Each structure stands twice: as structure tokens, then as C-alpha cells.
Amino acid sequence: GVLYYTDPDLAIDSLNKILKLDWDYLIPGHGDVFDRDDGTKLVRENIRRIEQIDKTILSIIDRGGLTESEILSEVVGIFGAKNEKAVLNVLKPAVSGHLSSLYRRGHIDLRLEGNRLVFYRL
Numbered sequence: 001g002v003l004y005y006t007d008p009d010l011a012i013d014s015l016n017k018i019l020k021l022d023w024d025y026l027i028p029g030h031g032d033v034f035d036r037d038d039g040t041k042l043v044r045e046n047i048r049r050i051e052q053i054d055k056t057i058l059s060i061i062d063r064g065g066l067t068e069s070e071i072l073s074e075v076v077g078i079f080g081a082k083n084e085k086a087v088l089n090v091l092k093p094a095v096s097g098h099l100s101s102l103y104r105r106g107h108i109d110l111r112l113e114g115n116r117l118v119f120y121r122l
Contacts, residue, residue: 003049003094005094006094006096006097007100008094008098008101009104011046011050012047012050015043015046015047016047018039019040019044026038053098054107056075056078057071057095057098057102058107058108058121060075061108061121062121065111065118065119065120066118066119067116067117067118067119068117068119071095071099071119072087072091075095076091079091106122107121107122108120108122109122
């Protein structure tokens with residue numbers, strides 16, 4: 001599913017920094033401890049997942065101009081969510097972060113159409 005972060009660019013930057021450091025064990029704030037081999041695989045998998053969410057959001061936007069709420073609803077349909085709190089606390093911040101990042105990188109544009117902020121693919 002979707003990882004918890006609000007800025008995918010900073011998340012990928014941090015993950016790449018972890019890969020470049022000299023370490024024997026990856027000790028996250030919660031969960032399992034990983035040796036270098038498994039930790040490196042985990043970090044690379046997280047980078048891949050973040051990049052895949054970019055691609056997923058772009059494919060959703062390709063279908064036509066959509067609002068952030070409409071994009072979020074599509075993401076929920078694709079990745080699922082356990083409950084409303086998961087949507088509000090995990091998916092919504094990540095989707096907003098991806099939209100901001102995609103806009104900054106010149107992949108999407110947005111327009112105010114009436115009272116709707118609509119995202120389009122460039």
C-alpha cells in the first residue's frame with residue numbers, strides 16, 4: 001500500500017542517504033531490525049513503492065481533469081484502506097504530497113475551474 005509520508009521527494013532523498021551511509025543494521029522507529037542486506041532491500045523497495053505511487057497518480061490523472069478528492073478516491077480504490085482514519089491520516093497526506101511534487105517537477109498542472117481545483121497531466 002501507501003507508505004506514511006507527506007513529501008515523496010524528501011522521503012526518497014532520505015532513503016537514498018540511508019543507502020549511502022556506512023551501517024551494519026537498520027533500526028527503524030518501530031518494527032523489525034534489519035541487517036545491511038535486508039535493510040538495503042527494504043530501502044530500495046520503499047523507493048520503488050513511492051515511485052509507483054507517482055505512476056499510479058499520473059495514470060489516474062491521464063483519464064481527465066480531476067480534483068484532489070477524486071484522485072484520492074481512486075487511490076483508495078486501488079490501494080484500499082482499512083478505515084476512514086487510514087484515508088484521512090495516511091492516504092490523504094501522501095496523495096497531497098505526490099500532487100505537489102508532480103506539480104513542482106512539471107508533470108502536472110492545475111486550474112481553478114469555477115470552485116474546483118482540477119489537476120491535469122502535462
